[in-house]
Amino acid sequence: MEMSRSDLQSKPRSLFEKVWDAHVVEELAGGNALVFVDKIVAHEITTPQGAFEIERRYEDKLFDPARIIAINDHVSPAKDTETAIQAKVLRDWAKRHGIVLYDIGQNGICHVVAPERGHVEPGSTMACGDSHTCTLGAFGAFALGVGTTAQGGAMLAGCLIVQRPKVMRVTLDGRLQHGATAKDLALTVVATLGFKGGTGYVLEYAGDALATLSMDERMTVCNMAIEAGATTGLIGPDETTFSYLRGRENQPTGDAFERKVDGWRELAADPDAVYDREVRIDLSALRPMVSWGTNPGEAVPIDGAVPANADAGSLRYMDLEPGRALRSIPIDQAFIGSCTNSRLSDLRAAAEVLRGRTVSIPTIVTPGSQAVKRAAEREGLHDVFQDAGALWTHSSCGPCLGMSMGVLAPGARCISSTNRNFPGRMGTGGRVHLASPAVVAASAVLGRIASPDELAVEALAAG
Amino acid sequence: MEMSRSDLQSKPRSLFEKVWDAHVVEELAGGNALVFVDKIVAHEITTPQGAFEIERRYEDKLFDPARIIAINDHVSPAKDTETAIQAKVLRDWAKRHGIVLYDIGQNGICHVVAPERGHVEPGSTMACGDSHTCTLGAFGAFALGVGTTAQGGAMLAGCLIVQRPKVMRVTLDGRLQHGATAKDLALTVVATLGFKGGTGYVLEYAGDALATLSMDERMTVCNMAIEAGATTGLIGPDETTFSYLRGRENQPTGDAFERKVDGWRELAADPDAVYDREVRIDLSALRPMVSWGTNPGEAVPIDGAVPANADAGSLRYMDLEPGRALRSIPIDQAFIGSCTNSRLSDLRAAAEVLRGRTVSIPTIVTPGSQAVKRAAEREGLHDVFQDAGALWTHSSCGPCLGMSMGVLAPGARCISSTNRNFPGRMGTGGRVHLASPAVVAASAVLGRIASPDELAVEALAAG
């Protein structure tokens, strides 16, 4: 990955602009640009149609198979003939083109697998037919969720057509405390900007607080940029980023890696960069957040209640009324997983809550990838979850989008560490409350929306 | 469980007759009898319809909820709205009636869960809307797979209507050796009797070899009685049985348990009992078996070839020709699981083959229950499987019958530790070769049908 060398530029630039500038192959009409894509992540749901198009009309010629990784992740192993065919199409296509494939036994959610396998680099561009590709912005990459045609175009010609986004600087001050987590920050960003408030913008995160966030936390934050409608999220790389990447597969070792780091160090916004919009968030003021409605912006602190001015349609779907205290809402099922919150630190947070306790409702815990699964098992987290009566199983996108392995029955209410609470998202008629892994775990124990500190209080009272 | 006290009887009786006699409430026309059912196992696929019938027409009154256990096992967690509703119906029904429920996080395949939780007793009768209920005959129980209406009738009135079966004594001599396992015995029984050769009979196993078989092995043998068309399989209880049950939940402890054992010791065929048919099998002559066709009777030793007189329809479906050496058949996917072969000893056998090796095809390993999963993990088997690149996940019936978590793509060929290779069984157009866990594991490594001793040879050659 070649650097844009900001020191040679005259106009001060945001980090986004630097990455953008370094990848524009050609300016196009209407503020669009032909943007080179360093790496494409291809999964089984949105890839086959584009692959077929190239096979049928463009002699099956890919621009560069080495720039593609393929992952069966949404329903893997297959739940039916259709999903078996999807996986087979991706598998056969990858094999035919010599594309790296992560399949049954070594796969996971693509946004978890891509970074942990060292495929995401600061300053690079990434595309994937999946809206949560913005997760990868945590590495200082311009990572774009796109449709199948756009992904197909990138597979064919190495580029996307992108309308140049505006840039919003989201400055984070203070430190997370009082049980607040990166998920609560992500939900706060969406609640602050509004569900579509980020549309047309890249959210470029800044501020002293960033240095306190781990890569896992940064990925959680960037993951939900799309939930505010943003083009993507972006966080400049730092020592935390470099440490994460050092020693990963698909990265060079020794001096070769450190030379890359030297280049990556230049990937920072210029001090005088001008942004299209500025937002500040004080992390020290955050509390655990829980959604009450049918979009991720409809969320409030867990101590709160359903707002007085809540949308009537959301209330009807969720079977709630204004003023209802969140903690009073009973829950039928709990889920910890998804590209938002299924990395090792998420599982540790949930395990800390569940250790020595027992869930009172069906509870499903899925690691983000096979690698996360194994790391968690090395630490004994699987025993913590299973001692508590939760299901510990393999990685899958399935439950988060109602495709498999935990689909809700109509009317069932689930507290979930995922990213979307749209009507029917986790199953037709199912109701979803978004929260952090720790809050999901506490709620699983008490069978209602609950925060971990309630359990601590109970333990004290009981002891 | 009350004993039939064979010593008071004049006519010598088979074990089956003793259990039968002790449960006949009323003789009915045409050789049928009203047979009392000590315990019903209810799963989410075949129970709701019968439960609804009782709710709608019989005031929701069950004969005795304490004689029912409910298990969500076929597609758990749910793969879609329909299966979520099935699970919810079973869950709500069990809760309403105070029925013991094994659900997400503590469930497993019903025929694995029922015995491991101590619900299966020698000399008892069991019914379940699942054809592999015969598995439980391994405990000396008369365990019957039945339809939904029959299960519903048992839920309503405590009884089944059963046409009194004939009894075939299958005497086992010798000992398993040369890599042959209980699965190979089970396949040999089906191949020997023919796919429908056991119809109308209970297969009552006898012979010195029985004492050498563990409960896991006996369950594997009885599990496939249905594949020969038999009413069920039956093995008299002995010290192995009593040891298995001693200390299980749902069994009494101390003297109370030993008093039950004293009663169970009387559960043996009388020496002069007369059988309707006799078969002998010499275990020492068995070799690992692999099916080549589309019913479990179409199986031959792994060293063999597709028979010259093979059924044309089976060959067409399996895309094979007579004379084709089994070892030359390439495989696309491997599966270890199902009520036939997913208990701890099965997983150990597969792990022994996979330890230090790597699978070359997508390979799925599912424990038979949550308890088996945890036991396997305590032994580190999960690490063995995952080090080898196999998927280690939660228990499910799904892959075995093409309902979830491993459904085959059309034309895909799977080697499987399951019990049925019917057309479409594991997915429309999918092809299934039945084998033991060890053979499945070896085949997963080599990507073709293979026996573990081939790997040993390879290791020797390499070393």
Next chain:
Amino acid sequence: MTIEGNVLPLDRANVDTDQIIPAHYLTGIETTGLGKHLFAGMTGGAELLAAHPDASILVTRENFGCGSSREHAAWSLVDRGFRAVVAPSFARIFFENAYNNGIAPIVVDDAAIDALLAAPRLQIDLEAETVLAPDGATFGFTLDPLRKQFLFSGGYMAFLAAKRDAVRTWLQRRAKGQLVQET
């Protein structure tokens, strides 16, 4: 009671319940509406049904209905209008399920099947226990003397419901150890 109708000739042995209705169609909670999945797991099944759209009598080979206990196999036949299956032999659970759902499982020998597979239409007299082919050929069979009442009145559950008191009495006697002499 007579069943008269067109024949669906299914000249195969060992038609298992996975072929009759594959497991992925077993995700419902009701017994109705399954006819559309009948023979969905069978090569050529859809074509066969299309060629005999109004058939109500299935004639087939040995071991029909082997495999899974799924009563859905019977329900899908009922929903499609079938009222009898004629075969040389049945798997036990399907045989019971057929009776319990008003499908007559008619057992005749292989030679009879050879003839009946060629008949476009049959007349089955359940009381006389005869199958009559259009050419006048007649084949006898024997119904289960108990279960045949379920065909006429559909009353497996009702039959058992009427036994509940007797079963409770039996159970009390078992608990008191009073059953030994009678077994």
Next chain:
Amino acid sequence: MTIEGNVLPLDRANVDTDQIIPAHYLTGIETTGLGKHLFAGMTGGAELLAAHPDASILVTRENFGCGSSREHAAWSLVDRGFRAVVAPSFARIFFENAYNNGIAPIVVDDAAIDALLAAPRLQIDLEAETVLAPDGATFGFTLDPLRKQFLFSGGYMAFLAAKRDAVRTWLQRRAKGQLVQET
């Protein structure tokens, strides 16, 4: 080029792609035949479609198509005969997908939507960039000057295919470090 047709009035904001087509319908590998699942995740969606069986222009509120990147949302609209969606705003990925599938994403303000939701039929002139209601009211809009060609010729992939050589050249220059001056 003019799109003229009946209106499906969808008076809701934030219609996400899970409502447009739920994820459990994303199990295919082709882009066709998805119209039958359109709005399957939306309360009242089926009724709305039934009430406007021949609609080809969807009029709706802000943030249409938010959520998942699934192009299936566009494919299901296309398959159902829709050729334009009129809204005050679109989520980015749906907006791109619409262009790439010949669905015109027409942006007008909220006041215009109030009027257009009441119109049974509209005429959209893509070249003049105007929406004409039956009562004569006209509303202007601006199409993306690059992407509008994809509406006319359907050529996103063809456009990119034609760029391949230029991209390779660019990539070679990047590899040689020759791009700095131009950015």
